[in-house]
Amino acid sequence: MKAGRSSSLRLLLLGCCACVATLGYPFRPPLDLDVTPRVTVLSSSLHGCRRFRSSAVNYSAMLLEADSEQRLYVGARGAAFALDAYDISAASALTIEWEASLEQKRQCLLKGKDNKTECFNHIRFLQRFNATHLYMCGTHAFSPMCAFIDAERFVMSAPEEGRDKCPYGPRTGYTGLIVDQQMYTASQYEFRSFPDIRRNSPSPVLKTEDAPTRWLNEADFVGSALVRESLSGSSTGDDDKIYYFFTEGGQEQASTSTHGRVARVARICKGDRGGRLTLQKRWTSFLKARLTCSLPEYDFHFNELRSVFVMPGDTPRDTLFYGIFGLGWKNIKASALCRFSLSDIQEAFQGPYMENQDSNWKEYTGKIPDPRPGTCITNDMRAKGINASTSLPDDVLNFVRRHPLMSQQVRALDGRPLLFRRTTDYTHMAVSAVQGLDGEEYHVLYMGTDEGWLHKAVHVEGRLHIIEELQLFKEPQPVDNVLISEKQTSVYIGSPSGVVQLPHSNCRRYASCYDCIFARDPHCAWSGAHCVEIAAYPDRAALIQDVQRGNRGCDNTQGDVTVRSRFVRVGDDVLLQCELSSNLATPLWMLDGDELHGYGLSSGFRTGTDGLLIIEARQDQSGMYTCYAVENNVKVAMVTYNVTVSADLPSPPLVEDQATASPVPTGPPSSKRPLGAPLEPLLPHSELLSSRSMEALYLSLITILGSLCVVLAVVLFYMGFCLRVGHRGKYSLRAAAAAYPSCKTTNRNRKQHRNSALMELRTISSHCNGHATNNGVSKPPHGNTYDGGFLQIVPGEAYTSPNAETPPPAPPPPPTPPECSFPNGLSATLPSVLRRMNGNSYVLLRQSEADNASTLCSSFADELNRILEKRKHTQLQPRPDESSV
Numbered sequence: 001m002k003a004g005r006s007s008s009l010r011l012l013l014l015g016c017c018a019c020v021a022t023l024g025y026p027f028r029p030p031l032d033l034d035v036t037p038r039v040t041v042l043s044s045s046l047h048g049c050r051r052f053r054s055s056a057v058n059y060s061a062m063l064l065e066a067d068s069e070q071r072l073y074v075g076a077r078g079a080a081f082a083l084d085a086y087d088i089s090a091a092s093a094l095t096i097e098w099e100a101s102l103e104q105k106r107q108c109l110l111k112g113k114d115n116k117t118e119c120f121n122h123i124r125f126l127q128r129f130n131a132t133h134l135y136m137c138g139t140h141a142f143s144p145m146c147a148f149i150d151a152e153r154f155v156m157s158a159p160e161e162g163r164d165k166c167p168y169g170p171r172t173g174y175t176g177l178i179v180d181q182q183m184y185t186a187s188q189y190e191f192r193s194f195p196d197i198r199r200n201s202p203s204p205v206l207k208t209e210d211a212p213t214r215w216l217n218e219a220d221f222v223g224s225a226l227v228r229e230s231l232s233g234s235s236t237g238d239d240d241k242i243y244y245f246f247t248e249g250g251q252e253q254a255s256t257s258t259h260g261r262v263a264r265v266a267r268i269c270k271g272d273r274g275g276r277l278t279l280q281k282r283w284t285s286f287l288k289a290r291l292t293c294s295l296p297e298y299d300f301h302f303n304e305l306r307s308v309f310v311m312p313g314d315t316p317r318d319t320l321f322y323g324i325f326g327l328g329w330k331n332i333k334a335s336a337l338c339r340f341s342l343s344d345i346q347e348a349f350q351g352p353y354m355e356n357q358d359s360n361w362k363e364y365t366g367k368i369p370d371p372r373p374g375t376c377i378t379n380d381m382r383a384k385g386i387n388a389s390t391s392l393p394d395d396v397l398n399f400v401r402r403h404p405l406m407s408q409q410v411r412a413l414d415g416r417p418l419l420f421r422r423t424t425d426y427t428h429m430a431v432s433a434v435q436g437l438d439g440e441e442y443h444v445l446y447m448g449t450d451e452g453w454l455h456k457a458v459h460v461e462g463r464l465h466i467i468e469e470l471q472l473f474k475e476p477q478p479v480d481n482v483l484i485s486e487k488q489t490s491v492y493i494g495s496p497s498g499v500v501q502l503p504h505s506n507c508r509r510y511a512s513c514y515d516c517i518f519a520r521d522p523h524c525a526w527s528g529a530h531c532v533e534i535a536a537y538p539d540r541a542a543l544i545q546d547v548q549r550g551n552r553g554c555d556n557t558q559g560d561v562t563v564r565s566r567f568v569r570v571g572d573d574v575l576l577q578c579e580l581s582s583n584l585a586t587p588l589w590m591l592d593g594d595e596l597h598g599y600g601l602s603s604g605f606r607t608g609t610d611g612l613l614i615i616e617a618r619q620d621q622s623g624m625y626t627c628y629a630v631e632n633n634v635k636v637a638m639v640t641y642n643v644t645v646s647a648d649l650p651s652p653p654l655v656e657d658q659a660t661a662s663p664v665p666t667g668p669p670s671s672k673r674p675l676g677a678p679l680e681p682l683l684p685h686s687e688l689l690s691s692r693s694m695e696a697l698y699l700s701l702i703t704i705l706g707s708l709c710v711v712l713a714v715v716l717f718y719m720g721f722c723l724r725v726g727h728r729g730k731y732s733l734r735a736a737a738a739a740y741p742s743c744k745t746t747n748r749n750r751k752q753h754r755n756s757a758l759m760e761l762r763t764i765s766s767h768c769n770g771h772a773t774n775n776g777v778s779k780p781p782h783g784n785t786y787d788g789g790f791l792q793i794v795p796g797e798a799y800t801s802p803n804a805e806t807p808p809p810a811p812p813p814p815p816t817p818p819e820c821s822f823p824n825g826l827s828a829t830l831p832s833v834l835r836r837m838n839g840n841s842y843v844l845l846r847q848s849e850a851d852n853a854s855t856l857c858s859s860f861a862d863e864l865n866r867i868l869e870k871r872k873h874t875q876l877q878p879r880p881d882e883s884s885v
Contacts (some may be wrong), residue, residue, distance in 0.1 A: 033420040037455060037469035038519065038584050039509070046470060047506050050089040054079065058170070060480040061126040062494050063134070069487040073134065074499055075123025077170075080136060082154045085488050088119075088501045094154040100141035111191075118142060122170035127178045135178060136542045137166035142191075144168060166199050173220035177242065179270060186221045186244050195219040197244060197268065197283070206274050209282050215404045219248040219264070223308035226270075227342065229316045237379035240270040243345070245291075245308040245323065251405060252290070252354060252361040261328060263291040263305040265321075265345055265410060269376035269389075276390045278397040284389040287374040289348040293338035295416055302336040302417070304328035307428045311443065317343045322445070324426045335426040337419040337447070337464065338412040346817040349374065351408035363407040373399040375884075387711040419457070419464040427451040432504075434522040437534065437545040441686060442522045445505075447490050448472075448479025452466070454493060454502070458522060461550060467521050472500050489535065494519040503762060507531040513544065513554035514636045518582060520550040526557075551632035559636070561626075566643045568617045576641045577611040578627035585629040587611075592623045617645045683818035718774070 022122060035547050061075030065087065072083040078099035084090045100108070100121045109121035116271070118139075125137035129148065136156070149155065167174045167187040173195075176185040186197040195216045199206045208215045223245045229238045243265055251261040260272040266288035272764035294301040302325035311320040319342040327334045353373075355364040371381050373396050377388065386392060429447045436442055443459040452473040457464045472479070472493060481494035484504075493500040506522035508531065510516040516524055516531035525534050525543035544553035568574045578587055589596045589605075589612050596612075599605050604621065606613040614621055625641040 009869065021679050033417060034422060034464075035419055035457075035464055035466050036465040036583050038582050039468040040375075040583060041468055041470045042508075043471040043474050046472075046502070047508070048503040050087055050501040051498055052081070052083055052088040052093065052501075054081070054095070058122060058480070058496050059494040059499050061123045062481045062483050062492060062499075063126050063128070063484045064485055064492065065128060069485050072483075072485075072492060072499075073126055074494065075126040075136060075138075077120050077122050078108070080123055080126065080149070080156075083499070085485060085490070088492070088499055096149065096154060096156050098136075098138065098147070098156060098159075100143075104141040104143055107143070111142055113142055120170075121145075124166050124170070124174055125176045127176070128764055129178055130181060135183070137162045137176075139168060139170055140165065142168045144189075157351055160511055164198060164205075173222065175224040175244065177224050177226060177286060179226050179240075179242065182270075184224065184242055184268075186219075186224060186246070186366065188219075190192055195221070195246075195248075197266070204273060204279055206272060208286060209279065209401055209404075213404065215286060215288070216246075217249040217251060219246045221246040222305055223310075225308070225310040225321070227310075227316050227319055231316070237382070239376035239378075241267050241376065242270060243267050243321075244323070245305060247303070247305045247476060248559075250303075251356075254573060260303060262303050263293065263323070263325065264288050265291050265340075266346075267404065271377060271388070273389045275392060275394075275397045278394045280499055281402060282401075284392060284397060285374055286400070286404055287349050287406060288404055290409045291323065291338075291340060292409045292411045293323065293336055293417055295420075296341055302327060302334075302338075306335075306426065307430050309431050311431050311433070313342075317341075319348070321345075322429060324429055324447070325417075326425065333425045334422050335424050336417040336418070337426070337429075337445075339414065340410055341413050344413065345410050348406050348408040348410045351406055353403040354405040354407050355403060363406060364403060368401050369393070369396045371396065371398075373403065402675070411475070414462045418459060418462065419466075424453075426455075427479050428482045430484045432484045432486065434546050436522045437525060437540060437543060438547070440547070442547060444486045446482055446484065448482050448493060450478045451476040452479065452495065454479065454482075456505075456521075456545065458520060461518070462733050465520050465550075467519055472502065473497065502512075505533060507533050512559055513557040513638075514559070514631075514634065515581070516545050517544065517552070517554055518550050518584075518631050518634075520547050522547050526553065528557075549632065551634045561637045562639045564639065564641050566641050568643060568645045570612070570645060570647050571616050574614045574617060574643070575629070576614070576625055576639075576643070578638055579610065580629050580638070582629065582631055585631040588628040588630050588635060590626045590628065591621075617643075619645050619647070621645050 052074075056079040058077040059074050063072065063073040070085055072085045072088060074081045074083060075869050078097065080096040080098065082094040084092050093114040098121055100119070105115065105119045109115055112552055113119050119141045121138040121140045123136060123138045125146070127135055128151075129135040132151060134149040134151050135146065136149055140159075140162070144162035144166035145159040146165055147159040148157040150157075165176070165183060165185055167189060168191055170672040172188055174185070176183065176187075178184075182202060183200045184198070185200060186195070188195045189198075193216065194210055195218065195675050197208050197216070221244060225243050225245075226240060227243060230240050244267070246264050246266070247261050247489050252261055258809060266286060268283050269285040272283055272285045275284055292301065292306065304326040305323055306326055309322045311322060313319050321340045321342070323338055323340065325336045325338060352370075353364040353368070354361045355366075371386065371392070373385070375381075377386065381387075426447045427450050429445060431443050433441050434444050445455075445457045445459065445464070447455045447457065449455070452471065452475075454472055455466050456468050456470070457466045473495065475497075479493055479495055481492075483492040484490075485492065489504045491502045491504065493502070505521055505523035507516070507521070510519055510531040511523065513526045513531075516526045517533075522545075523533055523535070524531050525537070525540075525545040526532075527537065527543055532543070534540060534543065534545070546552045563668035566574055566576070576589075578589075580587060587607065587609075589607065596605060596607075599607050604615050604618065606615060612625065612627070622643055622645045625643055625770045627638045627640075628635045629638050632637075638806070
């Protein structure tokens, strides 16, 4: 039965594994897309890293001017900074403090906002306005404000209203541009308002339409870009355009009959002035289309757009857009990278429109007015007398109002993502163009993650090769912005804790020719002795580089291979270490020039990421072991071990001890022992260290430990039982009465005081074995009279420490005279001190002198009840030295 269940469980697990392997998690992408970074560099190993930090947080807005690139402007929470772009850690940083007042924070709290995140002034916009001033906007505790900054002196002017220029919250999707001193922004500006694309200043102010067709559906904006299409020499006289990138709720009916969120690109014309009557103060050139980043072979789409970077080309139509996409699924990390061409976007805007029919968006097949709705003013339109958007016919404007969506989708330029990673969430990116030694221009991408890593990759023939991954921070935190400076050859990364500056590349990290070539970094090349940066090396003719394949050029170079020796005793294990710096390399071991095949249980070898393990070495396993790193189909020797396996290791040379003049064995010092070699014992091999003896020793230890556990369990059980039996302050009078069954009981004064802190007990003045009493006074036989007395019982705190040891038992009472004995053996003469009553309370019993009043020969319970009744009128005053310990 058990065997059947075991086999069934195994089959079930195999089936689950097969399903996971087939379907993937959440699916299986092509292997060439899920790229592994070649080199991993921790934060402690970063070279050339500079940092800027202050008391502010959330360094998300950054501006690096393309002309001078001497200053890096940074906007944070409650402050703005002007940093030296060459070294951001320099002490020459300029600061503007701009925090919300206490009253504004109080009003923010009254709106129900979070006083730890939202009720501050988060800088969301920071750009150049003109030659002398910058323009800055902040959330200002949910009451946006904007201000000009004198760029030279870095001084802020008086703030002005910014409700139509800046969002209210720090995490609301937002993008903005200043083009020819006109501000173009896109966001959800007000609480409970609809997303909007606006031109704020100067007049006329334009925005998107809300009715009867809403142009934006819960849009979350991530970026915008200006494309200068009105350059001199334009054959059509076209206008400049501003492109917006965002994610919104899908309106068109998908093949799966679901309306999820989709990625979009929208455009407007810079010269748009709105309509005269129809679409007054509204865009007349607004159009939008869907961006498709998917795996066609799996019919899987990445619909969440996270970041966009614009890569200008030689002509406007050569402009490329790199976008980071996500799945939008909770608790699943995944990112895809796609690129789109401007020509494909323009083609989509020239295609068919979509129309809303019975709450479903379908492709419009009717007549299209002339001039084409949504286009900018061109030379052909000017020839027809239409010189501005205000001159467009009403039928064109009405068509634009009802048909903002295009039917044709903008597909990725390469047909599929350039990169897909299932374990990484990319947040922001930047791209630079680098010319290699082969004359080709390569796009180098810097992608930041949500955990504070920066991935550097190169785009080669439709695929991405991740050169390295850099850990920017010890504590995980998201990358909020990435900028590249070609003049300073630096990359700037904004984060919640500060700004980080890194060089474009660190070619010195690669120590050999193959390591430099395998990196495929367009910035680096091999000079014959070192891996150098191409930009800083004057003689490029002698340099070696292979970005396309990463495996050519080092055939004639000589590499130093480390040779080490190992002496191993027969039956011992030894580890031959081989550390590979590249995550893409695989180890290959060869013995005397022949490749080691098979690492099964009977082979005597185990291989792993740290090296080769020889198990229970045999003499026939002696030889030369060489570890090779195989990468890009190239085999490179890393280290060689000369292993000698013998029955008895050679004894170390003997020298004479100066103190005793006796020979003692000496070996090489521990610091000279090769890494991974077994320690050479100084004592002869003992049979006690054999496997059989060690097994017996382990079994003995386990038996002893098990016995100790059993003993401890019994002790704990006994102590717990005693604690449950003896509850503090519970003195059972009925149990006491039951202990003396031969004594006569009476009904008077049968009152029990169980909660008293002090009790007074009269001692029995005569025997209770049937002797008569005279006038209530009992007389013992033989005329002897015992003085009466009473016991003072002073209970303690009735508390027993769980760690206290059990006190020794009370000493036995002295022998009882035959004239007065009790049924239970209790004598008339008690010890003066008695400890540990009822097992849980230390008490002191003292037999004191009492009056000579006569006592009745009654039962012990009746006598005790009578004394307790009398205690209502009498209080004992215990002495200080009679208290409980």
